[in-house]
Amino acid sequence: MRKLGEAKVAELYGNLFEMYEKITGDNPYKTPMMIYPAIHYTMGGLWVDYNLETNIPGLFALGECNFSDHGANRLGASALMQGLADGYFVIPYTVGIFLSNEIRTPKFNPDGPEFKATEKAVDDRLKALMNVKGNESVENFHRRLGRIMWDYCGMARNAEGLNKALGLIRELREEFHKNVFVPGSDRDFNPELEKAYRVADFMEMGELMVMDALDRNESCGGHFREEYTVDNEALRNDEEYAYVAAWEWTDTNTPPTLHKEPLKFENVELKTRSYK
């Protein structure tokens, strides 16, 4: 501010400063901003191939929901970068290729057995959530899950905490399916039901994140394992872990399968990022 002056700072960061003022009621041009480290994003996402097609044929995932561009590091504005790169330069070509092979596929019949079975599966799941009729709100379960993730699978994690988290998440999931309360009906527009559906997914997702963090015995990028450090800096283990972990999920009762996609770097040398 002293160097550039208020006008220049406003031109560069005006919207951020305004946003800050709206939230805190403080004028950041005059009073120092209150900041603290927090988790802004989690890295990784749906597995896709080079055409951005997921393992479900015809289902493409573009932008940050896929895993392709920021495996271990997610820097500022990469949400835009990946959305634009995928949207401008990949998907316009690859979806076309997919569709050109489908041109002779006849129109699906929505009364066909596959449709009916899927519809029933979704309906059963919704009904099951409605019928728990327990005593705790979806929001409470979401917060409790978040607390476990924050405490044990946060910016710094260790094996002891991660193992503890695994048990806690499994217990919480069981409790969720026994005691969640979803108001309203499954025949109306019902945001609480939608949220319950998602929180049920987050339980599985959270468990998977913990398993993955446990599996990777090194510190690298956004994954800082307290046991693997030298002089308080991250200790990488590229010999064993220079791969992308793609986890295949089957169902709640089967442990997910790990597929390793090796990372090969021809032009750069892998190094620890030092903050010293």
Next chain:
Amino acid sequence: MSAMKLTLHIWRQRHANDTGTFETHVVDANEHMSFLEMLDVLNQTLIEQKKEPVAFEHDCREGICGACSMVINGRPHGPLGGTTACQLHMRHFQNGDHIWVEPFRAKAFPVIRDLVVDRGSFDRIIQAGGFVSVNTGAAVDGNTIPIEKDLASQSMDAAACIGCGACVAACPNGSAMLFTAAKASHLGLLPQGEVENARRVQAMVHQHDKEGFGRCSNTYACEAECPKEISVSNIARLNRWYLKSSLTSNV
């Protein structure tokens, strides 16, 4: 942190064909909460009493997605200028206040439930022409097409529209011209979008009318309520483009 007790008169409507009515609730809030966080508190209380929470839309909660549509004390997005409902904090209200909360009301925005309205009509205006269909090819080097700063800024300002629909809710005619003009301007002002401008403008304006949005009669209520402060000069530009394209285009 100062605690507040507020009386909410909030619109409840089960579905589009339901008559709907105001329901009164007293909520404990504090000055640091956002308006939506205050509604979260209300909903949590309702759920604990095994009642149905108030349906409202939200996503980013930082003023960039346009989901949090609601009319607060008679004004779309509430009393503060240039602010979405999610960015409106309770410090702008007084302890003991009565607050009236309603959905955006317009023919082209049917109520889905409580405060949630169907803004699919906006999507269809975009689908009609709010895109650039030139082949992007491979990435070009930066600065190969020089664009004046002025023009880039005008386009950028128009692109700030988050498609919330407050302009429609504010307009006595239920017109969506500010939205349509912002979307057409941000594309049409730049060389990449200029190529298909005539077709775009015709298609978007026709879709706008077809959806049942009213005609613009220059009341400027839209500009006053727009949380992104989109200027009505965009409407004037769209009108010029529309007239010009009506004379020249064969769409």
